[in-house]
Amino acid sequence: xxxxxxxERLLEMAAATPIVQHExxxxxxxxxxxxxxDLVSTLDLPPWPNSAxxxxxxxxxxxxxxxxxxxxxxIFAGQSPDPLAAGTCARIFTxxxxxxxxxCVEMQExxxxxxxxxxxxxxxxxxxxxxxxxGQETTVGEQVLGxxxxxxxxxxxxxxxxxxxxxxxxxxxRVAVLSTGxxxxxxxxxxxxxxxxxxxxxxxxxxxxxxxxxxxxxxxxPDDLATTRTCLAQLSDVDLILSTGGVxxxxxxxxxxxxxxxxxxxxxxxxxxxxxxxxxxHFRGVPVIGLPGNPASTLVTFALLARPYLLRRQGxxxxxxxxxxxxxxxxxTKAGNRREFLRGRIENGRAIIYRNQSSxxxxxxxxxxxxxxxxxxxxxxxxDIVSFIPLSEVLD
Ligand SMILES: Nc1nc2c(c(=O)[nH]1)N[C@H]1C(S)=C(S)[C@@H](COP(=O)(O)OP(=O)(O)OC[C@H]3O[C@@H](n4cnc5c(N)ncnc54)[C@H](O)[C@@H]3O)O[C@H]1N2
Ligand code: MOO
Ligand SMILES: [Mg+2]
Numbered sequence: 091x092x093x094x095x096x097x098e099r100l101l102e103m104a105a106a107t108p109i110v111q112h113e114x115x116x117x118x119x120x121x122x123x124x125x126x127x128d129l130v131s132t133l134d135l136p137p138w139p140n141s142a143x144x145x146x147x148x149x150x151x152x153x154x155x156x157x158x159x160x161x162x163x164x165i166f167a168g169q170s171p172d173p174l175a176a177g178t179c180a181r182i183f184t185x186x187x188x189x190x191x192x193x194c195v196e197m198q199e200x201x202x203x204x205x206x207x208x209x210x211x212x213x214x215x216x217x218x219x220x221x222x223x224x225g226q227e228t229t230v231g232e233q234v235l236g237x238x239x240x241x242x243x244x245x246x247x248x249x250x251x252x253x254x255x256x257x258x259x260x261x262x263x264r265v266a267v268l269s270t271g272x273x274x275x276x277x278x279x280x281x282x283x284x285x286x287x288x289x290x291x292x293x294x295x296x297x298x299x300x301x302x303x304x305x306x307x308x309x310x311x312p313d314d315l316a317t318t319r320t321c322l323a324q325l326s327d328v329d330l331i332l333s334t335g336g337v338x339x340x341x342x343x344x345x346x347x348x349x350x351x352x353x354x355x356x357x358x359x360x361x362x363x364x365x366x367x368x369x370x371x372h373f374r375g376v377p378v379i380g381l382p383g384n385p386a387s388t389l390v391t392f393a394l395l396a397r398p399y400l401l402r403r404q405g406x407x408x409x410x411x412x413x414x415x416x417x418x419x420x421x422x423t424k425a426g427n428r429r430e431f432l433r434g435r436i437e438n439g440r441a442i443i444y445r446n447q448s449s450x451x452x453x454x455x456x457x458x459x460x461x462x463x464x465x466x467x468x469x470x471x472x473x474d475i476v477s478f479i480p481l482s483e484v485l486d
Contacts, residue, residue: 093362093394093429100370100379100395101409103356104402107377109329111261117246122302122486123259124404125245129235131252134225139188140167143220146201146209147192148179150217158208165189179209188221195220228252238405242486260404262304266328267294268321270311270336270345271383289452290334290381290388297392298332300486301400313342322348322373329403331376332396335383337369345380349373361466363428364449365391384449390431390461393484411483413463415475416441422470429466433458434478441478455481 112126141147148159162178165171167185174180174191182188182195194215202210228234234252235245241259249257274288275281288310298305306328311321313336325331336345349355349371357370364387369380379396381388398409419440433454434443441462444454461484463477464470 091357091360093360096357096360096368096370097395097398097410099357100399101402103370103377104399107403108405109260109263109403112258113261114256114258116256117250117254120241120246120249120257120259121243122300123241123262124302124401124406125235125237125239125241125257126260126405127258128233128237129239129249129252129254129257131228131230131232131234133252134229135227135251136222136224139221139224141165141182141184141186141188141195141220142222143195143197144183145195145197145220146179146211147174147182147188147195148211148215149174149176149191150194150215152177152179153211153215158204158210160208163189193217193221238407240401240406259302262302263330263400263403264304264306264328265298265400266306266308266325266331267291267298268308268311268325268331268333270313270318270333272313272342274310276310289385290383293385293388293452294332294334294381294392297397297485298400301397303400311336313344315344315347318344318348319352322352322376322378326374326376328376330400331373331378332381332392333378334381334388337367337380337382339367345369345378346371349378349380353378360391361428362390362394363426363430365394365431366428368395382449385452386433386447386449386454389452389455393461393479393481394431397484411479413477413479416478417473418462418470418476419472420470421472422464422468425467425469426464427466430464431461431479432464434462435459436478440472441476 159179161181162175164181165186166183171187171189174189180189194217196211196215200213269288269291273285275285277287295305336343346355346369352374353372355371360366360368365382367382368391371378381391401409417440419442432443432447434441435458444457460478460480
């Protein structure tokens with residue numbers, strides 16, 4: 091199955107079981123969450139015209155082109171000025187309200203101040219110059235952000251500028267993280283013969299937390315069908331079970347079997363590398379995404395499939411990461427029948443790739459800045475165009 095088809099099906103299923111419950115949280119708590127309301131402005135922003143410069147406000151018609159104007163008031167940000175007396179100017183600072191009657195601000199670098207009292211303007215000026223009009227950012231009643239927007243520092247800054255201290259966001263998605271494998275040991279424990287440390291758990295838990303999920307650490311699951319069934323059955327109250335490993339065709343791969351027996355096995359064998367045996371299904375009605383166990387496969391399939399799924403369940407429409415086209419700075423001779431997502435970087439405007447692209451090598455991703463997409467059946471010469479997906483696009 092092509093990765094686009096799998097993604098489309100996953101997104102359809104996500105949209106069919108949307109998480110609609112929402113909660114009101116403070117702006118700091120809203121970081122990484124999804125907006126559940128339309129954010130409509132209740133004020134004009136800025137609320138009044140204000141100065142973009144430190145300088146002098148005047149009514150342009152009061153200036154004859156040479157006679158200095160007397161300074162009649164000083165206006166700081168935070169003050170409420172008197173109307174500008176006819177034939178005078180006002181000392182004004184950046185962010186301060188423009189006094190009624192003034193239609194122009196000249197920056198102080200362009201004037202000569204005489205006796206601390208009069209200002210000689212030295213250059214032609216235009217009406218409206220250096221004035222930030224009322225409502226230039228937004229006006230009362232205007233929708234500034236829509237429900238389904240993922241909230242980052244910029245969106246939260248915008249909400250704050252409108253005076254919002256809290257927002258309605260979709261409740262946290264509850265995700266159980268399950269690491270399957272008899273060989274796995276948690277870091278900090280001694281390593282016995284045949285064992286390796288569990289790296290996928292911390293990778294996924296950290297990533298899910300950034301996505302605003304409520305992570306249930308379901309621990310390490312031994313490669314055993316009965317235990318797999320029992321463990322999955324205990325996770326009946328989550329929105330998604332996200333597992334790693336145990337999805338291929340080996341004699342110790344039980345996740346697919348458990349889903350087929352007590353639920354539904356929906357996806358199997360994707361035409362991507364790494365990540366071929368990605369599995370999607372249900373266990374007694376609870377959605378399950380089974381990521382392949384190899385760490386780089388876990389990373390790529392989470393980035394390209396599980397993350398968009400989790401965002402769509404919360405109503406986010408824009409779930410696909412930005413890609414850009416870049417010339418390859420490497421040669422690729424082995425045309426594959428799966429789409430490859432190589433761990434790469436941009437150097438001198440060209441994509442280069444980590445020397446070892448084994449799906450068991452997580453260091454490739456630590457070195458990388460992004461995923462270089464090589465289409466099915468393609469070979470590459472240096473300078474051929476490839477797509478590049480920055481890791482920053484998929485990691486937050
Ligand atoms: N005969 C075939 N064998 C395999 C195929 C195939 O098509 N035919 N596909 C290969 C591909 S591609 C992948 S990817 C792997 C995926 O296997 P599983 O998802 O079943 O994962 P495991 O077999 O359990 O583990 C694979 C690998 O990853 C290591 N691992 C697992 N979990 C963790 C963890 N939490 N932290 C660190 N490392 C982990 C595990 O020790 C294995 O080395 O199947 C191929 N086989
Ligand atoms: O597709 Mo597997 O994820 O390459 O190693
Ligand atoms: Mg396996």
